Amino acid sequence: MKPSIPQGTRDFSPAEVRKRQYILGILKEIFEEYGFLPLETPAMENLTTLTGKYGEEGDRLIFKILNNGLHDKKEEAKSKLNEEWAKMLEKPYNTPKVTERALRYDLTIPFARFVVMHQHELAFPFRRYQMQPVWRADRPQKGRYREFWQCDADVVGSASLINEAELLCIYRSAFHKMKLPGVVVKVNSRKLLAGLAEICNAPDKMMDITIALDKLDKIGWEGVTKELQQRNIEQSGIDTIEKIISVTGSNEEKLRVLEQLMGTSNSALAGITELRDTLKYHDALKSNEWKSELQVDISLARGLNYYTGVIVEVVSNAVKMGSIGGGGRYDNLTGLFGLKNMSGVGVSFGIDRIYDVLDELKLFPENLDITTQVLLVNFGKEDELYSLKVMQQLRTEGISAEIYPDNIKFDKQMKYANKRSIPYVIIIGEQERAEQKVSLKNFVTGEQQVLSIVDAIDILKGT
RNA sequence: GAGGCUAUAGCUCAGUUGGUUAGAGCGUCGGAUUGUGGUUCCGAAGGUCGUGGGUUCGAGACCCAUUAGCCUCCCCA
Incomplete structure (x- = not known):
């Protein structure tokens, strides 16, 4: 037979593993330096742990694991399983008889599950880092795989914006160590985006606005306008958005103008304040050696709907590639599993993409082989x-x-x-x-x- | 979920408007050379042309179906 591997998966040859370990090594060193502790969770979770956490699209992309009930010796059980199978094939949906486990989709939800299960042993605020593969039943393309690694650092149990600032520093420090040029760390706030929706008279359409706005880089303002119209945003709202995204200048200048433009929204003001405070902490922490840019970018949106506060995304302008990292604040993540009032904030590094970028720019040290x-x-x-x-x-x-x-x-x-x-x-x-x-x-x-x-x-x- | 492209040797790919026995480079193996690598030279092995059907005197090439891979959009890391 002809040897092959599943779509969207990869072998890593010795030289590639070396390079990947170079990246993981830098991240690990920085995570530990910032006081984060290592954590590993199983490749599979119970399906119910994962469903409903990533939105409708995300749910569809979860890899489900078939139950191995076929080993059941009783004829009765076998025929029952066959019935369930037939049902499932008829109109595609899952029944617990057929699948009740799934491969993890990201590291954040398993982390939240872990925190809730081990809340009595942990010292809060709990900071952990985790570097493990995740799986998505996505259609693979350049820079996108069905099995890929995430490297996450999260703090749970503290609402302080010092955490946000530290995570921004982790990004900047890591990419500085990798010598990656053209790195831009973009920050925004979900509260600011909520405020934007409010002053557009569409408070319930925050997601529509942010999804459209997120495409600004790709399709330009004209494309975004069309998209906003399709999503039934009033013309006056579109005009307001145009004014707001046209704001330029330093981060502080941007925030000052946004304050004037969006002052009628309490949510927007809260967002501006938290961004300002985060930047203030960051300025105290930062190193002058870091060449990356830190930019307030109101067009930044992040798909995952559990974010509630500051959100962040990292890109490198040196290479045409999607984001190489992202994260944000989620006020009530563990609430899904019954633990209330536990705010968390985290960042994720997309090391497969970072690998591709470093490789393309020939930034790996030569002595790795x-x-x-x-x-x-x-x-x-x-x-x-x-x-x-x-x-x-x-x-x-x-x-x-x-x-x-x-x-x-x-x-x-x-x-x-x-x-x-x-x-x-x-x-x-x-x-x-x-x-x-x-x-x-x-x-x-x-x-x-x-x-x-x-x-x-x-x-x-x-x- | 929508669309585009591709499939020929282990790998990367040629293969003319359809015409005899399907080629190259790299790699592999053997030899020049059983105590000295890279370079060089000589030789060999390796293919039911993704799969199934059709058109034709004749198909790797044309048509249909199917499978797989890559890519774009959506969405995401």
Whole structure:
């Protein structure tokens, strides 16, 4: 049979894993630096944990897991299952008989579930980071996969805007460490968007307005106007929106003008205040080394409807690609699972996209592909036994070493070392063994010398 | 959910208005060269042309269906 993998999934070759680990390593380091603790949750959740949390569209994209009731030995149970199957096929919907588990769709909802289940053991505010794959039954395309990784950091149990500011700093610090150019961290507030809907006389149409507005970059103001008309927004409202999104200047200047334009809405004023306070905290925390921009952007919307306060999204202008991260404040996330008054805020890094961007811009460090430092050539018989001892000595000294396990032709072994980009080869034959020495060949320069084991170790350690 | 493109060797792809025995590069394996890699040279293996049907004297090519992959919109990371 022809080997294949499911649509939207990928193998990661050793070189790719190295690169991915480079990204994960930077994130992990920063998360820990900011006091976040690691968490892992199962790949699958109970279906009821996930449904209804991501909107109608999201629900459709959840990967459901078939019950394995087929192992049930009772004929009665089997026929019951067949009935359910038939029902499901007739008009597509799910019954608990057929599926009651699903692959996790993101890391936030499982986190909320975890917090509620472990509320008595946790010290609040609880900060956790989590880096694991998630699955979506989406149609794959460039930069979009059915299995992809998310790296989230969330704080739950604190309403302070210091958390928002810290998360903004995590973004800026991480992309600074990756040397990613053209990074723009956009912030907005759901309250501001709610206020916008209010002053457009359409308080119940916040989602319609924000979805249309979110496309500003893509389809321009003309396209957005059309979309707003389609969504039945009054012309006076559209004019107001135009005025508001045309506001330019520094973040503080923007906020000042927005305050004048939207002063009649308490919600908008609350949004402006929280953005102002977040920026104030951020300014106290920030490093002058960071080259990314932090922009208040009222056209920023985020799809997930559990956000209630500050929202954030990160893009890189250096590459044509969707957002590489996003997040926001959700006031009542754990309320869904029965734990009230537990405000949370979090950010997510889309490392698959970050990978694509870094790869395209050739920003991965070059030394990532170094693996084994030295290969011992195998000459068979007593030579290889002596080589094994030498090899363990090297490993004890912290030098990664491997022996070619089979006694095949010399040049094949050399070709192997070359292909693996192993920088050193140790040759131990009869002569070297008799003298208790090794021949050390530098594969980059081609130089070779006969040395005592101690001297060889010194050279290998020096590089 | 809507639309577009593609499918030929392990990989990337040629293949003329339909015409004899389907090609190249890379990779793999063997040899030149069993104590010295990269470069080079010689040789070999490897294909029911995605699958099923149709048109035709004749189909890798044309038509229909089907499956899979890629991409765009929607939505999202």
